[in-house]
Amino acid sequence: MSLEIANLDVSIEGISILRDINLSIPQGQMAGLIGHNGAGKTTLIRAIMGLLPATRGSITFKGQDISKLPSHRRANLRISYMPEDRRLIPDLTVSENMLMPAWANNIKDGEERLKWVYSLMPEIADFGERKALQLSGGQQKLVALGRALIPGRELILLDEPFEGVAPVLARRLSEVIADLRAEGLTVLIAESDDSHSADLVDATWRIERGSVTAGRKDPSASLA
Numbered sequence: 043m044s045l046e047i048a049n050l051d052v053s054i055e056g057i058s059i060l061r062d063i064n065l066s067i068p069q070g071q072m073a074g075l076i077g078h079n080g081a082g083k084t085t086l087i088r089a090i091m092g093l094l095p096a097t098r099g100s101i102t103f104k105g106q107d108i109s110k111l112p113s114h115r116r117a118n119l120r121i122s123y124m125p126e127d128r129r130l131i132p133d134l135t136v137s138e139n140m141l142m143p144a145w146a147n148n149i150k151d152g153e154e155r156l157k158w159v160y161s162l163m164p165e166i167a168d169f170g171e172r173k174a175l176q177l178s179g180g181q182q183k184l185v186a187l188g189r190a191l192i193p194g195r196e197l198i199l200l201d202e203p204f205e206g207v208a209p210v211l212a213r214r215l216s217e218v219i220a221d222l223r224a225e226g227l228t229v230l231i232a233e234s235d236d237s238h239s240a241d242l243v244d245a246t247w248r249i250e251r252g253s254v255t256a257g258r259k260d261p262s263a264s265l266a
């Protein structure tokens with residue numbers, strides 16, 4: 043297994059948000075995390091990243107319990123995430139925004155990895171020297187995905203990547219995410235319904251009021 047979560051509880055300011063989460067993703071596979079607004083998707087992603095502490099249970103990555111590791115040590119294990127709100131720095135260029143995690147985590151081959159990101163998404167290579175604020179919301183999503191891919195080479199967690207994206211760009215995002223399979227990346231895609239992720243993922247997990255169950259892919263989703 044790449045990621046294995048067992049009996050995980052997470053509280054925020056004393057309020058129990060996630061309860062007894064059990065979830066696993068084999069190496070190189072893609073999984074969907076499907077749940078309504080407020081179900082706990084972002085909280086789970088933040089807990090995996092080490093941005094929220096576990097109050098119980100374990101998060102194991104490639105056989106190592108990472109649940110007590112600080113977030114920068116998890117980044118060193120090549121785990122990364124794409125936040126729902128893109129969080130680009132408006133006055134920095136597209137390239138600078140994507141290189142930020144390489145600078146922050148002392149990643150030596152950031153420039154090389156950036157070239158690979160541009161080969162994966164040639165459309166953003168054209169904007170490399172533009173300031174992030176000059177891009178449309180959808181283009182910024184592609185950049186945010188690219189930025190997550192600079193450190194994220196083993197496990198990448200995508201928090202509602204299709205949210206608020208026009209259909210053409212959503213299709214393009216899907217293609218780029220599908221291409222990650224060839225890289226052997228393990229991917230978790232959070233979505234409020236599986237309309238975009240159903241065709242991409244090997245398995246689906248449903249999250250509801252802080253609890254996760256193994257889900258089924260919605261067979262009607264690919265007809266949508």
Ligand SMILES: Nc1ncnc2c1ncn2[C@@H]1O[C@H](COP(=O)(O)OP(=O)(O)OP(=O)(O)O)[C@@H](O)[C@H]1O
Nearest residue numbers: 054055059077078079080081082083084085086234
């Ligand atoms: N900082 C916080 N303080 C208190 N409660 C919080 C905090 N952050 C999240 N919550 C609560 O935790 C629950 C899960 O929120 P979370 O953001 O993880 O859901 P989500 O599935 O990602 O939803 P969305 O699709 O709206 O982003 C919600 O009930 C929310 O109100």
